[in-house]
Amino acid sequence: MIEEVLPALFRIEIPLPGSPLKSINSYVIRAPDRNLIVDTGLNRKECLEAMQAGLRELGVDLKETDFFITHMHADHFGLVGRLVTDTSTVYFNRLDAEVFEAGGWSGWDAMIEYAGRSGFPEEELRAALHNHPGYKYGSEGVPRLTILEDGETFVRGDYRFECVQTPGHTRGHMCLYEPAKKILLCGDHILHDITPNIQCWSDKENPLEDYLASLDKVYQLEVDLALPGHRSLFRNYRERIEELKRHHRERADEVLAVLGGGPQNAFQVASQMTWDIIEESWGRFPIAQKWFATGEAIAHLRYLEERGKIFRTGEGKAITYSVHPDAVHS
Ligand SMILES: [Zn+2]
Numbered sequence: 001m002i003e004e005v006l007p008a009l010f011r012i013e014i015p016l017p018g019s020p021l022k023s024i025n026s027y028v029i030r031a032p033d034r035n036l037i038v039d040t041g042l043n044r045k046e047c048l049e050a051m052q053a054g055l056r057e058l059g060v061d062l063k064e065t066d067f068f069i070t071h072m073h074a075d076h077f078g079l080v081g082r083l084v085t086d087t088s089t090v091y092f093n094r095l096d097a098e099v100f101e102a103g104g105w106s107g108w109d110a111m112i113e114y115a116g117r118s119g120f121p122e123e124e125l126r127a128a129l130h131n132h133p134g135y136k137y138g139s140e141g142v143p144r145l146t147i148l149e150d151g152e153t154f155v156r157g158d159y160r161f162e163c164v165q166t167p168g169h170t171r172g173h174m175c176l177y178e179p180a181k182k183i184l185l186c187g188d189h190i191l192h193d194i195t196p197n198i199q200c201w202s203d204k205e206n207p208l209e210d211y212l213a214s215l216d217k218v219y220q221l222e223v224d225l226a227l228p229g230h231r232s233l234f235r236n237y238r239e240r241i242e243e244l245k246r247h248h249r250e251r252a253d254e255v256l257a258v259l260g261g262g263p264q265n266a267f268q269v270a271s272q273m274t275w276d277i278i279e280e281s282w283g284r285f286p287i288a289q290k291w292f293a294t295g296e297a298i299a300h301l302r303y304l305e306e307r308g309k310i311f312r313t314g315e316g317k318a319i320t321y322s323v324h325p326d327a328v329h330s
Contacts, residue, residue: 002054005227006181008157012054014041016075020277020289021194021230024075026051027185028058031157034089035065038176038185039229042137043078051079063087068148068161070187071173072096074138076229081139091154092145093165095172100142111201117319119265120294128291148174161185164218168211169196175218182224184237189214190226192234195247199295200302208248208303215241248300255300256309256323263313263322270297 001013010028024047027038037060041047055062066089069077080090112125120128148154150165161176166189176185188196200207223237234240251273258264258272270293271282277289285293301321304310310321 002057005225005233006183009159010054010058011227011233012051012058014047014050014054014079016042017044017046019075021075023230025227025229025231026054027227028055028060029156029159030058030060031159034156035060036068036156037065037083038068039070039076039187040067040079040083042075043082043139044137047079048082051083067091068176070175070185070189070229071170072099073170073188076187078137078139081141081143084143088143089146090143091148093163093172093174094147094149095167096170097145097147097172099171100145114201114203115291115294117317118294118298119267119318120291121267124287124290128287150174164221166214166218168198168207168214171205171207171210173214177218177221177223179222182222183227184218184221184223185227186218187229189218190237190240190244191228191230192226192240193231195244197292197296198248198299199292200299201295203302206302206306208252208299209306212245212248215245251296252300252304252309255297255304259310259321259323263320265318265320266298266301267294269301269321270294273297 003011005011008030010030012026012028013023014026015023024039024041026040029036041051062083063085067080067084068091069080071093084090108129112129115125116122148163150163152163154161159178160180161178164175164177166173166175169188173187173189175187175189190196198208198211219238219241224235226234226237228234254273255269258269270290273293275293277285301310305312305321308324310323313320313322
């Protein structure tokens with residue numbers, strides 16, 4: 001499905017088969033000099049076909065097209081390697097690029113080790129990994145990337161885009177702001193119909209803290225229309241940011257309440273949180289959903305830990321958390 005959002009700015013809806021996200025929004029700016037495609041889809045046949053059909057309909061020649069990818073996740077980045085031509089520039093952020101440079105898949109080993117320490121059952125770990133779309137449908141080789149820094153600007157046709165770094169959903173996530181048109185291409189930083197997933201798989205990071213700071217950072221932008229990476233475009237920009245902040249405060253309080261029952265690891269905490277999923281019990285959750293849920297529980301646990309609301313207990317490598325006696329609210 002193709003929609004002209006603004007003059008020369010189009011949205012192609014790329015299907016994500018089997019994913020609860022359903023589809024990804026790829027934005028195409030048609031310009032006399034070079035076209036720009038923002039985000040691409042997974043590296044799989046269904047995405048490639050939808051993209052090619054859309055570009056054909058728009059008369060976009062990939063030889064005259066560059067790319068901007070908001071973040072490293074496979075549903076945004078995975079297909080770009082199949083679309084680039086010899087003349088394409090792929091714009092990307094430094095921190096996510098460093099993850100690719102560090103060897104890509106080697107990062108999975110550290111994640112798996114951390115998931116094990118967080119109580120994720122050993123036998124389910126490999127299954128979770130092999131079902132992970134980032135593992136199955138990631139880019140085959142990373143194309144040459146041109147790094148853009150926070151605050152840098154570039155022009156495409158009538159659009160002058162400003163890069164806004166918004167760490168949280170990933171370490172280097174970047175949005176594109178067009179101040180004259182009052183639009184924000186927000187990737188997975190702000191979504192309207194679903195809550196962006198904030199995950200943590202490391203003791204060195206505190207992505208929820210980063211995410212909330214990034215929400216505050218973009219709150220002051222004048223935005224009439226937000227163009228997110230998934231689902232519907234929206235106009236109630238500041239209201240949505242406030243909703244997301246409220247959501248995470250409530251989630252953090254929920255985690256504190258769960259921990260009120262005694263020391264627990266992240267997997268146990270996740271199993272008692274409320275999830276927006278049809279399965280009636282945690283035991284019946286698909287493994288991939290348990291993975292995302294545990295990652296999200298860890299993001300809230302790390303946030304509460306850094307705020308001094310909870311602390312680690314237990315022995316050895318296993319990570320177990322307890323509530324600080326005087327912690328009441330997040
Ligand atoms: Zn994402």
